[in-house]
Amino acid sequence: MLAERKPGFWNKFYVVEIARGLAITMKNMLFAKRATIEFPEERRDYSPKFRGQHYIKTVNGVENCTACMLCPTVCPAECIHIVAGEREDKEKYPVKFEIDSLRCCFCGMCEEACPKDAIKLSNIYEMSQQSRTVYEKDFLLEQRGNK
Amino acid sequence: MSEQEILFMFLKIGIVLIGLLSVTPIMLFVERRGSAMLQNRVGPNRFGPLGLFQSVLDVLKFIFKEDRAPGHVNKFYFSLAPIVTVIPALMTFAVIPFAGNDFIIANLDVGILYCFSIASLGVYGIIMAGWASNNKYSLLGSLRSSAQMISYELTLGLSIVGMIMVFQSLKLTDIVAGQGETLFSIGGLSVPKYGIFIQPVGFILFLVSSFAETNRLPFDLPEGESELIAGYHLEYGSMRFALFMLSEFVNMTVASALLATLFFGGWHYLPGFESLAAHFAEGANTDTTYMISSFFHGLSFVIKIAGFMWFFVWVRWTLPRFRFDQLMNFGWRVLFPIALLNVFVTGLLIYFGVL
Numbered sequence: 448m449l450a451e452r453k454p455g456f457w458n459k460f461y462v463v464e465i466a467r468g469l470a471i472t473m474k475n476m477l478f479a480k481r482a483t484i485e486f487p488e489e490r491r492d493y494s495p496k497f498r499g500q501h502y503i504k505t506v507n508g509v510e511n512c513t514a515c516m517l518c519p520t521v522c523p524a525e526c527i528h529i530v531a532g533e534r535e536d537k538e539k540y541p542v543k544f545e546i547d548s549l550r551c552c553f554c555g556m557c558e559e560a561c562p563k564d565a566i567k568l569s570n571i572y573e574m575s576q577q578s579r580t581v582y583e584k585d586f587l588l589e590q591r592g593n594k
Numbered sequence: 595m596s597e598q599e600i601l602f603m604f605l606k607i608g609i610v611l612i613g614l615l616s617v618t619p620i621m622l623f624v625e626r627r628g629s630a631m632l633q634n635r636v637g638p639n640r641f642g643p644l645g646l647f648q649s650v651l652d653v654l655k656f657i658f659k660e661d662r663a664p665g666h667v668n669k670f671y672f673s674l675a676p677i678v679t680v681i682p683a684l685m686t687f688a689v690i691p692f693a694g695n696d697f698i699i700a701n702l703d704v705g706i707l708y709c710f711s712i713a714s715l716g717v718y719g720i721i722m723a724g725w726a727s728n729n730k731y732s733l734l735g736s737l738r739s740s741a742q743m744i745s746y747e748l749t750l751g752l753s754i755v756g757m758i759m760v761f762q763s764l765k766l767t768d769i770v771a772g773q774g775e776t777l778f779s780i781g782g783l784s785v786p787k788y789g790i791f792i793q794p795v796g797f798i799l800f801l802v803s804s805f806a807e808t809n810r811l812p813f814d815l816p817e818g819e820s821e822l823i824a825g826y827h828l829e830y831g832s833m834r835f836a837l838f839m840l841s842e843f844v845n846m847t848v849a850s851a852l853l854a855t856l857f858f859g860g861w862h863y864l865p866g867f868e869s870l871a872a873h874f875a876e877g878a879n880t881d882t883t884y885m886i887s888s889f890f891h892g893l894s895f896v897i898k899i900a901g902f903m904w905f906f907v908w909v910r911w912t913l914p915r916f917r918f919d920q921l922m923n924f925g926w927r928v929l930f931p932i933a934l935l936n937v938f939v940t941g942l943l944i945y946f947g948v949l
Contacts, residue, residue: 469912471912472911473908475633475634476632480634482634482635483636485636
């Protein structure tokens with residue numbers, strides 16, 4: 448839609464308006480804060496609620512997970528794959544715990560469903576990979592970004 | 595012509611040519627970092643101190659890229675066009691005195707007219723590039739460019755008629771020498787007879803039309819990324835594109851040099867430089883004094899040019915692009931009558947002895 452604008456008398460001489468525009472850009476250059484975050488040196492601060500890389504919480508070096516299968520059930524992307532097993536003391540534990548990082552949509556439902564507070568999503572967001580990575584159990588147990 | 599004079603001539607040509615060619619990498623850097631700073635960003639700052647060597651990388655990239663011509667172009671004109679664009683751009687500087695009136699490559703009697711005639715040859719390269727590319731966008735860009743440059747050349751030429759009338763000469767050396775006189779003085783402060791003080795309207799007209807002549811924003815319709823992709827240099831790559839870029843920056847430099855020469859006293863000292871030159875030349879013989887004063891004249895001129903170059907960058911990242919009909923309206927219905935009126939009023943003022 449072509450809006451009908453009535454420029455004032457002085458606006459018709461572009462000179463004044465252009466000078467004002469130039470003043471605005473110069474003011475920005477001299478006084479405004481730079482919006483750039485220089486990534487490797489500086490990091491953006493995300494909220495603690497941020498859902499990044501997964502990890503499995505451990506207590507005294509033993510994973511909290513009891514392989515109850517609630518997280519693969521609730522997972523909308525069906526990216527969690529657990530094989531359950533039994534320890535010497537008859538306790539159930541995950542023999543295999545794999546998360547397909549390409550399928551995961553980082554919805555955080557596994558974190559909500561987990562009754563033992565075992566699977567968690569950390570604040571880490573630098574997750575670029577050179578291959579189609581499936582996170583193994585050993586990798587998840589490393590407590591990256593534990594909070 | 596004695597041997598010494600020939601040597602001096604080669605020295606002057608060397609200074610001008612090296613200066614003009616080295617403007618491009620410097621302006622690449624200034625354009626990048628300047629645009630970033632004007633937009634609250636940081637810009638490329640990784641390679642070298644302050645990212646200064648980024649332009650070296652750019653040049654290396656240009657050199658090592660494959661020099662490719664698409665199958666549908668007219669090969670002869672396609673490869674001729676960048677050369678035709680860049681040579682007039684480099685030739686224009688010949689009549690501009692850059693450090694005292696001896697430092698001029700060719701002191702022609704038609705001085706300023708030579709500048710305009712050579713500068714207007716640059717449009718041939720652009721038309722050639724657009725036509726030889728055999729591409730609708732390129733052709734549109736070059737047609738726009740020719741229309742725009744021809745329209746704004748009128749204003750460009752008329753805007754300095756006032757200056758020529760005041761100084762009674764077409765030689766740039768005479769115009770610069772004339773600007774050394776004092777216009778009036780208030781107390782101890784003397785205002786020199788710079789073009790900006792005696793022809794303020796002419797200055798604004800010349801500034802606007804030189805923006806249009808160099809195809810810089812807000813008049814960069816020949817390129818117009820959003821509507822014509824890249825206009826006339828759409829099909830170009832590697833060093834051929836770099837030549838177009840070079841000619842744009844050299845045109846900018848020449849426009850800035852003309853602005854400085856015609857309206858800001860050319861090589862005349864900036865405030866404070868006279869005492870600085872006198873301080874360095876203390877107790878030296880005539881030759882050394884001459885060299886030192888020439889150096890400071892040249893430095894003043896370069897600083898003036900640099901100011902205008904920065905103004906080009908500053909305006910580019912402030913103003914949006916014109917629409918084509920607005921551009922033509924502005925050129926023919928606003929600038930052209932004002933330029934004619936300026937010539938008329940200047941003539942009246944000279945007739946009544948004010949100027």
